[in-house]
Amino acid sequence: MNVAIIGGGAAGMTAASRVKALRPDWNVMVFEKTNFVSHAPCGIPFYVSGIVEYFEELCTYDTSFFKSERGIDVHTNSKVFEVGEGYLLVEEEGKERRYEWDKLLFATGSRAKRLNVKYEELDGVLCVNDISNAEKVKKLALKSEDIVIVGSGYIGVEMAEAVTRLGKKVTVVEIAERPLPEYDAEIAAIIKSEMEKFVNLRLGERVVAFEGKDRVEKVVTNRGEYKCDLAIVAVGVHPNTEIAKNFVKLGKSEAIKTNSKMETSKENVYAAGDCAESLNVVTGKQDWIPLATPANKMGYVAGVNIAGYELHYPGSLKSQITSFYDVEIGKVGLSEHEAIREGYEVISSFITTKSTARYFIDGLIHLKVVAERSGRVLGIQAVGKGVAMRIYAASALLYRGANVRDLFFTDFPYYPPVSRVWDPLVVAARNLFRKLGIP
Amino acid sequence: MNVAIIGGGAAGMTAASRVKALRPDWNVMVFEKTNFVSHAPCGIPFYVSGIVEYFEELCTYDTSFFKSERGIDVHTNSKVFEVGEGYLLVEEEGKERRYEWDKLLFATGSRAKRLNVKYEELDGVLCVNDISNAEKVKKLALKSEDIVIVGSGYIGVEMAEAVTRLGKKVTVVEIAERPLPEYDAEIAAIIKSEMEKFVNLRLGERVVAFEGKDRVEKVVTNRGEYKCDLAIVAVGVHPNTEIAKNFVKLGKSEAIKTNSKMETSKENVYAAGDCAESLNVVTGKQDWIPLATPANKMGYVAGVNIAGYELHYPGSLKSQITSFYDVEIGKVGLSEHEAIREGYEVISSFITTKSTARYFIDGLIHLKVVAERSGRVLGIQAVGKGVAMRIYAASALLYRGANVRDLFFTDFPYYPPVSRVWDPLVVAARNLFRKLGIP
Numbered sequence: 038m039n040v041a042i043i044g045g046g047a048a049g050m051t052a053a054s055r056v057k058a059l060r061p062d063w064n065v066m067v068f069e070k071t072n073f074v075s076h077a078p079c080g081i082p083f084y085v086s087g088i089v090e091y092f093e094e095l096c097t098y099d100t101s102f103f104k105s106e107r108g109i110d111v112h113t114n115s116k117v118f119e120v121g122e123g124y125l126l127v128e129e130e131g132k133e134r135r136y137e138w139d140k141l142l143f144a145t146g147s148r149a150k151r152l153n154v155k156y157e158e159l160d161g162v163l164c165v166n167d168i169s170n171a172e173k174v175k176k177l178a179l180k181s182e183d184i185v186i187v188g189s190g191y192i193g194v195e196m197a198e199a200v201t202r203l204g205k206k207v208t209v210v211e212i213a214e215r216p217l218p219e220y221d222a223e224i225a226a227i228i229k230s231e232m233e234k235f236v237n238l239r240l241g242e243r244v245v246a247f248e249g250k251d252r253v254e255k256v257v258t259n260r261g262e263y264k265c266d267l268a269i270v271a272v273g274v275h276p277n278t279e280i281a282k283n284f285v286k287l288g289k290s291e292a293i294k295t296n297s298k299m300e301t302s303k304e305n306v307y308a309a310g311d312c313a314e315s316l317n318v319v320t321g322k323q324d325w326i327p328l329a330t331p332a333n334k335m336g337y338v339a340g341v342n343i344a345g346y347e348l349h350y351p352g353s354l355k356s357q358i359t360s361f362y363d364v365e366i367g368k369v370g371l372s373e374h375e376a377i378r379e380g381y382e383v384i385s386s387f388i389t390t391k392s393t394a395r396y397f398i399d400g401l402i403h404l405k406v407v408a409e410r411s412g413r414v415l416g417i418q419a420v421g422k423g424v425a426m427r428i429y430a431a432s433a434l435l436y437r438g439a440n441v442r443d444l445f446f447t448d449f450p451y452y453p454p455v456s457r458v459w460d461p462l463v464v465a466a467r468n469l470f471r472k473l474g475i476p
Numbered sequence: 477m478n479v480a481i482i483g484g485g486a487a488g489m490t491a492a493s494r495v496k497a498l499r500p501d502w503n504v505m506v507f508e509k510t511n512f513v514s515h516a517p518c519g520i521p522f523y524v525s526g527i528v529e530y531f532e533e534l535c536t537y538d539t540s541f542f543k544s545e546r547g548i549d550v551h552t553n554s555k556v557f558e559v560g561e562g563y564l565l566v567e568e569e570g571k572e573r574r575y576e577w578d579k580l581l582f583a584t585g586s587r588a589k590r591l592n593v594k595y596e597e598l599d600g601v602l603c604v605n606d607i608s609n610a611e612k613v614k615k616l617a618l619k620s621e622d623i624v625i626v627g628s629g630y631i632g633v634e635m636a637e638a639v640t641r642l643g644k645k646v647t648v649v650e651i652a653e654r655p656l657p658e659y660d661a662e663i664a665a666i667i668k669s670e671m672e673k674f675v676n677l678r679l680g681e682r683v684v685a686f687e688g689k690d691r692v693e694k695v696v697t698n699r700g701e702y703k704c705d706l707a708i709v710a711v712g713v714h715p716n717t718e719i720a721k722n723f724v725k726l727g728k729s730e731a732i733k734t735n736s737k738m739e740t741s742k743e744n745v746y747a748a749g750d751c752a753e754s755l756n757v758v759t760g761k762q763d764w765i766p767l768a769t770p771a772n773k774m775g776y777v778a779g780v781n782i783a784g785y786e787l788h789y790p791g792s793l794k795s796q797i798t799s800f801y802d803v804e805i806g807k808v809g810l811s812e813h814e815a816i817r818e819g820y821e822v823i824s825s826f827i828t829t830k831s832t833a834r835y836f837i838d839g840l841i842h843l844k845v846v847a848e849r850s851g852r853v854l855g856i857q858a859v860g861k862g863v864a865m866r867i868y869a870a871s872a873l874l875y876r877g878a879n880v881r882d883l884f885f886t887d888f889p890y891y892p893p894v895s896r897v898w899d900p901l902v903v904a905a906r907n908l909f910r911k912l913g914i915p
Contacts, residue, residue: 047897059915080835080892088893094835318887329897330890346915356889367889396519396533425894426865433872436886447875448757450795450806451769453519454527455864458486458768476498476785 038063040343041125041138043117043280045069046076047329048310048336049144050098053109055340063344066110066136067103068117068127074100076168079329082192085165085175086199092172120284140305140343143281143293144336147274147311147327152187155246161253162268165192174269178203181266185209185256186236187244188272189216191359194232196269198361201235208237208263210244210256212272220418221372223387227403227420231364239263274327276312288314290325297349299339307343309335316352318436319370319415320379326353356432358425363400367428370416370435373407382410386468390461392423394453402427406465412440412473417462423455427462441469477502479782480564480577482556482719484508485515486768487749487775488583489537492548494779500547502783505575507554507566513539515607518768521631524604524614525638531611559723579744579782582720582732583775586713586750586766591626591683599691601707604631613708617642620705624648624695625675626683627711628655630798633671635708637800640674647676647702649683649695651711659857660811662826666842666859670803678702713766715751727753729764736788738778746782748774755791757875758809758854759818765792795871797864802839806867809855809874812846821849825907829900831862833892841866845904851879851912856901862894866901880908 040056042049045067053065067074075097083089103109112129119126125136149164151157163174178184184200186193189211201207209216209232215225216232232238242258247268249255256263276292286302288294293301293308295315301308310332317324331353341348358367376383385407392402400422407416417431434443445466451458459467470476479495481488484506492504506513514536522528542548551568558565564575588603590596602613617623623639625632628650640646648655648671654664655671671677681697686707688694695702715731725741727733732740732747734754740747749771756763770792780787797806815822824846831841839861846855856870873882884905890897898906909915 077833077835077892077897079890079897080833083835083892089835097834328890330887330899333897334885334887341915344915348915351885352887354887356887358889358891358894360891360893369887369889394516394519395536396516396522396528425889425891426868428889429865429869429895430872432888433869433878433886434876437873437876437878437882439872439876443876446773446790447872448769448773448791448793448795448808449871450797450808450864450867451518451767452797452799452864453516453522454799455797456868458516458518458772460769476780476783476787 038139039137040065040140040142041136042067042142042144044144044146044310045074045111045113046144046146046310047332048339049142050075050103051333051336052142052144052309052340052343053103054107055337056344057107057109059341059344059346061108064110066112068112068115068125070114070116071169072113073168074103074111074113078166078168081165081168081171081174082195082199084171085178085196086202095168095171117280120280141307142339142343143285143301143308143312144310145277145281145312147276149270150273150275152244152270152272154244156249157247159247159249159253160251161249161266162247162270164270165196166274177267178205181205183265185263185265185268187256187268187270190271190273191217191357192271194361195359196271197232197236207235208239208265210239210242210258210263212241212243214241216240217366219372219375220368221374221405224403224405224418224420228361228364228366231361235362274311276325276327278312281308281312288323288325290314292325294323297351298342298347299335299350300342307339309339315350318352318354326355328353328355328357354432354435356428358428364420365422365424366420367424368416368418369428369432370414371407372416372418373405376407376415381415383415384408384410384469384472386465388461388465388468390464391457392421392461393455394457397454402461404461404465406444406469408441408469412442414439414441414444430462441466441473442475445470477578478576479504479579479581480575481506481581481583482564483583483585483749483751484513484550484552485583485585485749486771487778488581489514489542490772490775491581491583491748491779491782492542493546494776495783496546496548498780498783498785503549505549505551507551507556507564509553509555510608511552512607513542513550513552517605517607520604520607520610520613521634521638523610524617524635525641534607534610556719559719580746581778581782582724582740582747582751583749584716584720584751586715588709589712589714591709591711593683594685595688596686598686598688600688600705601686601692601709603709604635605713616706617644620644622704624702624704624707626695626707626709629710629712630656630796632710633800634798635710636671636675646674647678647704649678649681649697649702651680651682653680655679656805658811658814659807660813660844663842663844663857663859667800667803667805670800674801713750715764715766717751720747720751727762727764729753731764733762736790737781737786738774738789739781746778748778754789757791757793765794767792767794767796793871793874795867797867803859804861804863805859806863807855807857808867808871809853810846811855811857812844815846815854820854822854823847823849823908823911825904827900827904827907829903830896831860831900832894833896836893841900843900843904845883845908847880847908851881853878853880853883869901880905880912881914884909
């Protein structure tokens, strides 16, 4: 059997490994357009700030590991330009080659969105979601005095910390009225205060152009202009589905439609990772959730099914955590505005409390729980101290379809330096009891 | 309505507050034998080590708060010595008084077990589960040169860290072959190594006597003797049910039998906290789990039901976390040996891995997952770095009856400084897939 996998990122390499583990005698080919496989773009901010010293550390395993240890036929610098029934056309070493497949996996990932404004192609205007320009970003950041970051999603926030740590003057331009706009306003207000200690945060501003002679010199918005030697554009990602779109069905997001076995609309053709849609566990609808952990698990599930066994991917919760200096930030499921947009009738509780026993000197946690009127928990957001462990627990609860009673009664462990007898999650649940008429 | 509550600890004060919140016009009396209410004995080790400076910080609220803010009739230094149908006999200010009740709650807590060996009554031999002697323990610890701790359960381990932080020479004597004997041997081995860096850890030794002229001078075991100025006995607790035992039914543990409304065998009589049995969520059996968080929740549920509303306590998972210097320690549900003793046919996975992304310099986590052959997860233990967040998440999963597929597919958030793409919980689940024949 010939298995062809387009893309050597998280989903592709996980799937390839899984197929070879279950079917050691099958021929598993991976076609990766860059020089890197199994790369970890989530680490780029830490490489730029210097916490991670060497670029090589961002690649989990190198090509030779996959070839010799796992028996995968890895092709790097190998660009698939045509997909047909049972074959691929690939450009490798300047030549066009044809490969046959019995089973095919799209694992083509995503790419950074562009702003589509004037002079975006100037030198010094860069995106960071691709590992191949991580070194370039770092080199330029080190040489720069002023840096503008466009966008304050997760990557924007993490890059803002990274480059301020290098001692640079940083402006962050965000089109929405708050940073990390997926979060509700109460949570975003805390993030905003923290960011404003370190960067010039310009909210509600739209970038209209870049300017510069040989290279970028300033970013122009609808309300001002900001001098810079480097502009980092981090305004989200888009699924890489150009070569897939005429071959399999795409969803509304333009990512590839899949079922829980990661099968596409065409038999023996699968999709996994950032190029694929999957189920949103909270809404029960198809969604596009381009994150590393779901990508790996989709790859795993795709690999098992490609190998002829059966495993179902239950979907993702869009769980995320990050931090900005001393403030941890995390979210799972829906924020209140997302839930309302989805049509839910919601109740919510926002609390500010210590994350540890009262007599420990630690910070505050600000936590918001959003639930349906039925009591089912739709999402949990937090910012402050002790966020990661609450979002971890919240992910487990949401994955299992918990309601506010479960949130209240889950027996969280108490240890004064890290938690409290009445955990913030439990206190928020108790507040919701009142709104639901639970005594 | 007259509500009488015996015991002003976590369960008693939570129940009292709940009744007054729902029934402001009812008369709620609390009889507490010490001078303190709503005390937090879990904080004692941190008070002894000096992390918590003032003893007063260990009491969440003082008596006047409960009286004036919540309208609870709190009696301190008030010892109930007889419980009869509709009345209590209480010793207060040297006098015997009688109080009538329509509804009664036992919230009498637990007390430290004694060793019942020779000269245990010597000055300088102390227990620490009672807040009333926290100051005495601290004063003696500060004056001592050598300290022996008998027992290496949670309190023994925490006190060992506390007194070594004061610069004392410390011997810990444990009758079992490993510290924290509830944990399995693989996990306990890591704890043992860490403890041996700081204390003289004597495993498999039984204390046979204390010796000393005016006060304790040494602890004698079946295998040696250890000089000391202070001996701390931390060998577990026993439910305080002397006054309850002729009035309501006790369980095997000698704690009071309750149902999910915290009702005892007698109408209008409730029990909550360390003196009460409740459901073990994992085994589905009655169990005695004397811990702070369950005590508070049992108190809450008792209060609601006493007030004439209905709320059910689903039980506890026996979740616990602690630490010893740099090593975090945590457990939820059953260890393998506990599961086997309960009659389960078990499979397990023990892994050692980094708790963060590979390129972050942090420590290792050692994690063990125990499951039934059906796939249901029975317990999770961990030691090392990043333990609290995994045990928090594990508590949520076990509370919701998760199986190994849920453990694998829960969408835990990935942020390189605190977690990994393949979380240790997920890796352990994947190992169990193999044992269960999941591809």
